Amino acid sequence: MGGRGRGGRSRTQRKHFRQSRENVWKRPKSDPSSENNKDENNGSENPTWTPFATQNEAFDQFYKEQQIVTSEEWDAFVQVLRTPLPATFRINSSSQFSADIRWQLETDFMKSLKAEVAEGGESEAIRPLPWYPENLAWHSNFSRMQLRKNQTLERFHEFLKLENEIGNITRQEAVSMVPPLFLDVHPDHFVLDMCAAPGSKTFQLLEIIHQSSKAGSLPNGMVIANDLDVQRCNLLIHQTKRMCTANLIVTNHEAQQFPGCRLSKNHEIMESDQRFSQLLFDRVLCDVPCSGDGTLRKAPDLWRKWNTGMGNGLHSLQVLIAMRGVALLKVGGRMVYSTCSMNPIEDEAVVAEILRRCCGSVELVDVSSELPELIRRPGLKRWKVRDRGMWWVSYKNVPKSRRSVVLPSMFPSGRSYPNPVDNPNVDMEDDVNDGTNGNSEDSVQALENPVTCELTEEVSEFPLERCMRIVPHDQNTGAFFIAILQKVSPLPAIPEKPIKGIIKQPVEPDNQGIEDAKVLQVDSLARTSEETSEAGSEVDENDDEPKTVDLGATPRVTCEGDSEETQEPSNTKDISKMVPGKRKLQIQGKWRGVDPVVFFKDEVIINSIKAFYGIDESFPFNGHLVTRNNDARHVKRIYYVSKSVKDVLELNFSVGQQLKITSIGIKMFERQTSREGSTAPCSFRISSEGLPLILPYISKQILCASPVDFKHLLQYKAIKFVDFVDAEFGEKAANLLPGCCVVVLGKGNKAASESFQVDESTIAIGCWKGRTSLTIMVTAMDCQELLERLKIRLGEEKGSSKGDDELANSVVGEEAQQSNGINDEEVQPLDTSG
Numbered sequence: 016m017g018g019r020g021r022g023g024r025s026r027t028q029r030k031h032f033r034q035s036r037e038n039v040w041k042r043p044k045s046d047p048s049s050e051n052n053k054d055e056n057n058g059s060e061n062p063t064w065t066p067f068a069t070q071n072e073a074f075d076q077f078y079k080e081q082q083i084v085t086s087e088e089w090d091a092f093v094q095v096l097r098t099p100l101p102a103t104f105r106i107n108s109s110s111q112f113s114a115d116i117r118w119q120l121e122t123d124f125m126k127s128l129k130a131e132v133a134e135g136g137e138s139e140a141i142r143p144l145p146w147y148p149e150n151l152a153w154h155s156n157f158s159r160m161q162l163r164k165n166q167t168l169e170r171f172h173e174f175l176k177l178e179n180e181i182g183n184i185t186r187q188e189a190v191s192m193v194p195p196l197f198l199d200v201h202p203d204h205f206v207l208d209m210c211a212a213p214g215s216k217t218f219q220l221l222e223i224i225h226q227s228s229k230a231g232s233l234p235n236g237m238v239i240a241n242d243l244d245v246q247r248c249n250l251l252i253h254q255t256k257r258m259c260t261a262n263l264i265v266t267n268h269e270a271q272q273f274p275g276c277r278l279s280k281n282h283e284i285m286e287s288d289q290r291f292s293q294l295l296f297d298r299v300l301c302d303v304p305c306s307g308d309g310t311l312r313k314a315p316d317l318w319r320k321w322n323t324g325m326g327n328g329l330h331s332l333q334v335l336i337a338m339r340g341v342a343l344l345k346v347g348g349r350m351v352y353s354t355c356s357m358n359p360i361e362d363e364a365v366v367a368e369i370l371r372r373c374c375g376s377v378e379l380v381d382v383s384s385e386l387p388e389l390i391r392r393p394g395l396k397r398w399k400v401r402d403r404g405m406w407w408v409s410y411k412n413v414p415k416s417r418r419s420v421v422l423p424s425m426f427p428s429g430r431s432y433p434n435p436v437d438n439p440n441v442d443m444e445d446d447v448n449d450g451t452n453g454n455s456e457d458s459v460q461a462l463e464n465p466v467t468c469e470l471t472e473e474v475s476e477f478p479l480e481r482c483m484r485i486v487p488h489d490q491n492t493g494a495f496f497i498a499i500l501q502k503v504s505p506l507p508a509i510p511e512k513p514i515k516g517i518i519k520q521p522v523e524p525d526n527q528g529i530e531d532a533k534v535l536q537v538d539s540l541a542r543t544s545e546e547t548s549e550a551g552s553e554v555d556e557n558d559d560e561p562k563t564v565d566l567g568a569t570p571r572v573t574c575e576g577d578s579e580e581t582q583e584p585s586n587t588k589d590i591s592k593m594v595p596g597k598r599k600l601q602i603q604g605k606w607r608g609v610d611p612v613v614f615f616k617d618e619v620i621i622n623s624i625k626a627f628y629g630i631d632e633s634f635p636f637n638g639h640l641v642t643r644n645n646d647a648r649h650v651k652r653i654y655y656v657s658k659s660v661k662d663v664l665e666l667n668f669s670v671g672q673q674l675k676i677t678s679i680g681i682k683m684f685e686r687q688t689s690r691e692g693s694t695a696p697c698s699f700r701i702s703s704e705g706l707p708l709i710l711p712y713i714s715k716q717i718l719c720a721s722p723v724d725f726k727h728l729l730q731y732k733a734i735k736f737v738d739f740v741d742a743e744f745g746e747k748a749a750n751l752l753p754g755c756c757v758v759v760l761g762k763g764n765k766a767a768s769e770s771f772q773v774d775e776s777t778i779a780i781g782c783w784k785g786r787t788s789l790t791i792m793v794t795a796m797d798c799q800e801l802l803e804r805l806k807i808r809l810g811e812e813k814g815s816s817k818g819d820d821e822l823a824n825s826v827v828g829e830e831a832q833q834s835n836g837i838n839d840e841e842v843q844p845l846d847t848s849g
C-alpha cells in the first residue's frame with residue numbers, strides 16, 4: 016500500500032521548501048549579464064531583479080542547422096520557448112483520495128475557474144492533458160501571480176499547495192511525465208531509476224507499482240532510485256516520502272558504476288528461498304544529466320549560459336550511464352533513455368551508440384501507436400557536430416587537437432577514422448571568441464568551414480525515427496527526448512582487440528554479469544563526474560522543487576574525497592575522530608558516512624509491539640523490519656520493507672554491501688521519547704506513514720469513531736473522554752491501554768458500536784491515549800487535508816448534539832499534546848538516524 020498521502024513533514028523542512036522557490040523568470044541585478052535594470056511590471060527602477068535575456072545567437076545557429084523544426088516553424092518555436100511554462104500537475108493515482116481530487120478538479124474547479132478566466136479573456140483555465148490516462152494529469156493556464164489574484168484562484172492555489180505537500184498531487188512539468196508512461200511498468204517489476212533526483216519520475220513509477228494494491232498488501236515489484244549527488248538524493252527522499260512506500264530503496268552511486276550485486280559462482284546459497292543471485296531489472300529509467308535546454312521556459316537563465324560545449328561534454332557520460340543501464344536490464348526488459356535536451360548529440364547520437372555497442376541485442380521499440388494524443392516528432396537520422404564554432408559532418412576531418420572532445424560516437428555513422436594531418440588553416444586552438452554569449456565554445460565564424468564542404472552528411476543506419484522529440488510549440492510544453500529500448504538477447508562479448516583511442520575499462524570486474532562482461536569506453540569517456548557536471552548544468556525537473564533541504568535532526572557526515580570505492584571499516588574509527596563536533600561516523604558495510612542498514616530482529620521488542628496492537632500473525636514481520644542503527648537498544652525508528660526490497664537487501668548483504676543505501680522502506684514504528692511515553696506498556700508508536708499498511712492487521716488499541724467525533728478530533732487535536740459526542744466511544748477510549756492507539760472513521764453516528772472492515776477507502780489516524788483524553792498524532796497539514804476530504808466526502812455536518820463552541824471549551828490540547836511529545840515536527844524528514 017503506498018501513496019496514502021499522509022506522510023507528514025517537519026515545519027522547518029516545509030519552510031525551506033517554500034523559501035527555495037524562486038521566480039525563474041527574473042535574476043538578481045548583480046548578475047553582470049543583466050540587460051537592463053527596470054522592473055518588468057512597472058518600468059520602475061528595481062533594486063533586486065531584472066528580466067532574463069532570451070536570446071542566444073549560438074543556440075539559434077545550432078538548432079537551425081540541426082533542423083529539429085522546419086525553417087517555417089522557427090519563429091513559432093523560439094517564440095514559445097521565450098514564454099514562461101504553464102503549470103502542470105499530476106494526481107497521485109495510488110492515493111486514497113485520487114478519485115476525490117479528480118472529481119474536485121473536474122466539477123468544482125473547472126467550473127469556478129472558468130468564470131474567472133472568462134473575465135480575463137482566456138479560453139481555458141485548467142484542463143486535463145489529453146494524452147495522460149484517466150484525466151490524472153492537468154494543465155493550468157494561470158501564472159503564480161494570477162493564482163493569488165482573487166479568492167477563487169487563491170482557493171485553487173491553496174489546494175495545489177496543500178495537495179502537493181501531502182502527496183496527493185505532484186507538480187511536474189508535462190513532458191517530464193512522459194518517460195514513465197512509455198516504460199510500461201507492472202506492479203511486479205523491479206525498476207531501476209538511474210538518475211532519479213529530484214524524484215518526480217520515481218514518484219510516478221511508484222504510483223504505477225502500487226496502483227492496484229489492496230489494503231494491507233504490497234506489490235511484488237520495487238524501485239531503486241539512484242542519484243550521484245548526495246544533496247539531490249535528499250530531495251529524492253523528501254519527494255518520495257510523500258508516497259509512503261515500503262517498496263523503495265534510494266541509493267547514491269555514479270550510475271555508470273551502479274553495482275552489479277552478483278553472487279560469485281562459489282557462493283553458497285544458504286537460504287532456500289533466495290530468489291536471485293544477481294540484481295537485474297525488468298525496467299530501467301535512464302533520465303540522464305543533460306544540458307537541459309528543453310527546460311528553457313522554466314529556467315530562462317539557460318539562455319545566457321547555453322553553448323554547444325554543454326551537450327558535447329555530456330555525451331560520453333550519457334553513453335556510459337545508458338550502457339550500464341542496458342547491462343543491468345534483464346533480457347526482455349525495457350529501458351527508456353530520456354533527456355530534457357533537444358540536442359541530437361545528447362539524444363540520437365547516444366541512442367545510436369547504444370545500438371552500435373550492443374550489436375543487435377538491444378532494439379529501438381516503435382511506440383508510434385502508443386499515447387496517440389501526445390504530439391511528438393520522429394528522431395533525426397542525420398545531424399552535425401559543432402565544436403568551437405566549426406561544423407563537422409564526419410569524424411574523418413576532426414583535427415587531432417579536438418579528438419579528445421569530438422568523438423566518433425557523436426556522428427550519425429559512429430565511425431572512427433585515423434588521425435588526420437591537421438589542416439593548418441583550421442587552427443582550433445586559436446579559435447577567436449567573438450563574445451557572442453561570453454563563451455568561447457560558440458564563437459561564430461564568419462568564414463565558411465572549408466572542411467564541411469568537402470564531405471557529404473552522414474546518415475544513421477539505425478531506425479532513429481522511432482525515438483521521439485517533443486517540441487514546445489506543438490502543445491505548449493517544454494521540450495523532451497525519449498527513446499524506448501528493448502533488450503532482446505544478452506549483450507555480446509566485445510572483442511579483445513584494442514582499438515585506437517579506446518581503452519577497455521570493465522566497470523566492475525568482480526561482479527559483472529554475463530551480459531555486461533566487457534564494457535568498452537572511449538578514453539575521453541572516462542572523465543570524472545566532477546568534470547562532466549561542470550560541462551553541463553542539471554536542471555530540476557520541477558520548478559517548485561526545493562534547492563536545499565533542511566535535513567532536520569541528523570547532520571550527515573561526508574568525507575572529503577570519499578569515492579565510491581571500497582572503504583575499509585577499520586579506517587573509520589580514526590576518521591570519526593577527525594571530524595570534531597559531528598556525531599560518530601556511521602558505516603554501512605563498506606560505505607563510510609552512511610548510516611548502516613540492519614535487519615531488526617529483537618524478539619522482545621517485536622513481540623511487545625505485536626501483543627500491544629494485537630497484530631495478526633499473517634502480517635509478515637520476519638525479515639521485513641530494518642533499522643539504521645546497529646545497537647538495538649537505541650533504535651529509535653523501525654522501518655518496514657516489502658518482500659522485494661527484503662530480497663534485494665539480503666542479496667546486498669551476500670555480495671558485501673555493494674549498494675550504498677541512503678533510504679529504505681517506510682517508517683513503521685517510532686520509539687516514544689516523552690515521560691508518559693516511556694511508562695506506556697509499549698515503547699513504540701505506529702508512525703502515520705506506516706499506519707495504512709498495518710491497519711488491517713491491528714486488533715487491539717483500535718476504535719471506530721463517528722464522523723462528528725472524528726472531525727472534532729481533527730479540529731481540536733485533543734478531547735477529554737467525557738466530551739465525545741458518542742459516549743460509548745469515549746468510554747471505550749478511556750478503557751484503552753495508555754499509549755498509542757488508532758481511530759478509524761466510522762459511518763454511523765454511534766460508530767463505536769459498529770464492527771468495521773478495513774479497505775482501501777478506510778481513513779484512520781494515530782492517536783495517544785492519555786490519562787483523561789485522546790490526542791491525535793497527526794501533523795497540522797495532514798489534519799487540514801483530512802478535514803478538507805471529510806468536508807467533501809461527508810458534506811457539511813448537521814445535527815451535532817454538541818456544538819463546536821462547547822467542545823472547544825473542553826479541549827485539553829496543549830497539556831495532552833505535550834505529554835506525549837507529539838507535535839507538528841513528528842515526522843523526521845530524512846531516514847538516516849537510528
Ligand SMILES: C[S@@+](CC[C@H](N)C(=O)[O-])C[C@H]1O[C@@H](n2cnc3c(N)ncnc32)[C@H](O)[C@@H]1O
Nearest residue numbers: 210211212213214215216243244269270302304
Ligand atoms: C535530469 S536530472 C534527473 C531528473 C529525475 N529523473 C526526475 O524526474 O526528477 C539528472 C540527475 O542526474 C544526476 N546525475 C548526474 N550525474 C550522474 C551520474 N553520473 N550518476 C547518477 N546520477 C547522476 C544529477 O544529480 C541529477 O539529479
